[in-house]
Amino acid sequence: MxxxxxxxxxxxxxxxxxxxxxxxxxxxxxxxxxxxxxxxxxxxxxxxxxxxxxxxxxxxxxxxxxxxxxxDTWVLMANELTMLHRVKVDKKPLPTVALIDSQSVKNSATATEHIGFDGGKRIKGRKRFMMVDTLGHLLWTDLRAANVADGKAGVLFWEQAEHLNRLLDDLLLMYADSTFEVILRIN
Incomplete structure (x- = not known):
């Protein structure tokens, strides 16, 4: 046993x-x-x-x-489980509202790509971007050098995510903090 x-x-x-x-x-x-x-x-x-x-x-x-x-089996599984949970809590399967934010983190000794210096946070490393729905389900994530501005990276992040994740098909509104200076237009 x-x-x-x-x-x-x-x-x-x-x-x-x-x-x-x-x-x-x-x-x-x-x-x-x-x-x-x-x-x-x-x-x-x-x-x-x-x-x-x-x-x-x-x-x-x-x-x-x-x-x-x-x-992309893991993405498929995550998407299906997200939709099942959303329906279980009386929400539409596809989210209409999302939240985006970034976090600068120190570089590890083995990482050699996507490295930069975030002057505002004084961190040499990477910046992780995350998009979640209103229930906290992870919809998309991306990794950039820490010196990339949130607004510029946010647009690249969105362009990549909207084409590759079907969970974003019904998205109408995205919340972001003021560091995302560029307005992300959703269809």
Whole structure:
């Protein structure tokens, strides 16, 4: 009997995402256990090689994680779960209002791309942009050098997000703080 983890899925949770995963390759490991291993890794912040016994080998889990990252399976899952939750709390499936903001963070020793100096916050590193709906669901995220102005980056962020995320199709209003000097026009 395998040890239960807080990242394990219930039968109904697995049923909700099982059909969103497209796999042509037959595995000796159940897909649910592979997904649970990925959730365990991301929740606990461990390294791949430290995956506990009872999960598939870390190489198998990593292979599926990379495959699903490249083919946007994770985005599809996040979008479907967002829409299901919005309907569950009596909201329209697609949000009409969103919020955007950025945060400058210090650079890590291994990061070599998207690095700049945010003079206002005196931070050398990166700037992460996040867009959420009114319930706090993450709709889009992006990473830029810290020296990029919010207004300029906000426009680039929006242009990228609106074409790649179907959750933004019904968006009518976006809230942003005053550092986003450029007005983002929504269709």
């Amino acid at each position: 395998q040890q239960p983890y807080s990242s394990d899925l219930t039968a109904s949770q697995w049923q909700g995402i099982e059909n969103l995963i497209c796999v042509k390759r037959k595995s000796i490991w159940p897909l649910q256990r592979i997904v649970e291993a990925i959730f365990y890794l991301t929740k606990n912040g461990i390294i791949w090689r430290d995956l506990p016994e009872g999960f598939p080998p870390w190489q198998t889990v990593y292979w599926y994680f990379r495959k699903w990252s490249k083919n």
